[in-house]
Amino acid sequence: MIQSFYRLFIELTNRRWSSVLLKRFAQSKSSKKIVPSFARIYEINQDEMEKELKDYESLHEFFIRKLKPGMRKIAEQQDAIVSPVDAVIEDIGEIEPNQQITVKGKVYSIVEMLGSTEAAEYYKDGTYMVLYLSPSHYHRIHSPISGKVFKRWKLGTRSYPVNSLGLKYGKDTLAKNYRSITEINYGEDRLAVVKVGAMFVNSIEPIHTGDSIRKGEEMAYFTFGSTVVLLFKQNAISFTEQPQLPKPVKVGETIGTLER
Numbered sequence: 001m002i003q004s005f006y007r008l009f010i011e012l013t014n015r016r017w018s019s020v021l022l023k024r025f026a027q028s029k030s031s032k033k034i035v036p037s038f039a040r041i042y043e044i045n046q047d048e049m050e051k052e053l054k055d056y057e058s059l060h061e062f063f064i065r066k067l068k069p070g071m072r073k074i075a076e077q078q079d080a081i082v083s084p085v086d087a088v089i090e091d092i093g094e095i096e097p098n099q100q101i102t103v104k105g106k107v108y109s110i111v112e113m114l115g116s117t118e119a120a121e122y123y124k125d126g127t128y129m130v131l132y133l134s135p136s137h138y139h140r141i142h143s144p145i146s147g148k149v150f151k152r153w154k155l156g157t158r159s160y161p162v163n164s165l166g167l168k169y170g171k172d173t174l175a176k177n178y179r180s181i182t183e184i185n186y187g188e189d190r191l192a193v194v195k196v197g198a199m200f201v202n203s204i205e206p207i208h209t210g211d212s213i214r215k216g217e218e219m220a221y222f223t224f225g226s227t228v229v230l231l232f233k234q235n236a237i238s239f240t241e242q243p244q245l246p247k248p249v250k251v252g253e254t255i256g257t258l259e260r
Contacts, residue, residue, distance in 0.1 A: 023060075023203070023223070025059075026058065026059045026060040026063070026223075027058050027059075027060040028058060029057060029058060031058045031059035031060070032056065032057055032058055032059070034059060035053060035056055035058075035059055035062045036053060038059060038062065038135075039053055039062070042134075042135050042136035043136060044136060048067045048068060048071045048138075049065055049066075049067065049068070050065060050066040050067060050068055051065070060223065063135075063139060063223065064139055064140070064205075064221050064222075064223065065138070066140065067138060072142075072216075072250060072251040072252045073252050074142075074215055074216030074251075074252035075215075075252060075253065075254045077254070077257075079257050079258040080215075080254045080256075080257060080258075081144050081145055081191075081237060081254065081255055081256040081257065081258060082142075082144050082145075082215060082216060082251070082252050082253060082254055082255060083131065083144065083249040083250060083251055083252065083253050083255045084131070084141050084142050084143060084144045084193060084219070084228055084230070084251065085131055085133055085137070085138075085139075085140075085141055085142070085228050085249075085251060086133065086137045086138040086249070086250045086251055087131035087132055087133045087137060087227075087228065087248075087249060088131070088132050088134070088246045088247065088248050088249070089129060089130070089131055089243060089245055089246060089247045089248075089249055089255070090103070090130045090131070090132045090227075090245065090246050091103045091128075091129070091130040091245060092127070092128070092129050092130075092239075092242070092243070092245065093127070093128060094125065094126070094127060094128075095110055095123050095124060095125060095126045095127065095128055095231070096125075097124060097125055099111050099117075099120045099121070099123070099124055101128050103130055110123060110128075110231070113179070113194060113229070114155075114181060114192065114194075114231075115153070115155045115181075119183075119192075122190070122233055123192065123231045123232070123233055123234075124234065125234040126231060126232045126233045126234045126236065127231075127232040127234075127236070127237050128229060128230065128231055128232070129229070129230040129232075129255065129256075130227060130228075130229050131227065131228045131229075131230070131249070132227050132246075133222060133226050133227065133228070138251070139221055139222040139223075139226075140207075140218055140220075140221040140222075140251075141193075141195060141218070141219045141220045141221060141222065141228065142216050142217060142218050142219060142251050142252070143184065143193075143208075143213045143214065143215055143216065143217050143219055144191070144193065144215065144230060144255070145184055145186050145191060145215055145258075146186065146213065146214050146215040147184045147185050147186035147187075147190075147212075147213060148184065148185045148186075148211055148212055148213075149182060149183070149184055149185075149208075149210070149211055149212070149213060150183040150184060150185045150190050151181075151182075151183045152180075152181065152182050152183075152206075153180075153181050154178070154179065154180045154181070155178070155179050155181070156177055156178040156179050156197070177196050177197050177198075178196075178197035178204070179194055179195060179196045179197060179204075180194075180195045180197075180204040180206070180220065181193070181194050181195070182195075182219060184213060186258070189233055189236055189258075190233070191230060191231060191232050191233070191236070192229075192230070192231040193219070193228060193230060194228065194229040194230070194231065195220060195222070195226065195228055196226055196227040196228070196229060197222075197226055198222070198226040198227070203222070203223035204220055204221075204222055204223075204226070205220055205221050205223070206219070206220045207219060207220050207221065208220070216251070216252055232256075235259055236258065236259055237256040237257065237258065237259065238256065238257050238259050239256055239257070240257070
């Protein structure tokens with residue numbers, strides 16, 4: 001019953017017209033009036049922000065805010081994989097031999113997530129990590145590793161929410177939502193950064209355009225709360241100890257160690 005109601009609600013609201021209206025309002029000057037209440041409700045740390053609250057001219061501008069220089073320290077160890085976002089690690093697990101993962105009791109296809117069997121085959125028996133960004137988080141996305149960009153591509157047109165309810169009741173949110181994917185080569189290996197769009201507004205705006213990328217360098221930003229899925233090949237990442245989930249993390253914090 002809950003599942004049916006939730007899906008009906010999303011189907012009625014997650015339409016192109018509602019996305020356009022929401023985006024238009026968020027970018028309008030009139031949305032500036034709700035920035036203070038948004039910051040208060042979501043307990044935004046204003047001390048970290050690049051600008052004063054009054055200087056953001058719209059909700060959209062506030063939502064994609066930058067931080068003051070030095071607010072996020074990037075782990076310097078060469079073999080450290082760092083969090084690409086301020087987020088909550090919702091799940092970590094193994095990619096099954098049939099190229100599927102199970103998150104919040106739901107099975108997702110890596111083939112569908114990446115759009116091809118060829119792309120998914122590289123991550124067979126590997127490791128995945130799901131990082132969820134709520135509206136309260138800083139929404140810019142940074143590289144988890146230094147290396148060369150192997151490939152960039154986009155898939156999907158519409159999006160379900162990517163919060164706990166969305167993962168539980170939505171229609172294959174991680175595999176079917178609008179998503180922007182970047183694969184990064186490091187040495188002889190590579191990893192995938194799957195940026196998953198959220199409900200209403202599918203905006204994932206790219207920042208980085210070059211071939212090389214540094215650990216901690218900005219890649220893109222989300223317009224609304226979203227999710228990042230990291231995919232690693234088999235035996236490519238290790239953990240000193242399995243983190244207790246869900247676990248909050250910030251950009252630049254070590255989330256694992258590369259196995260060379």
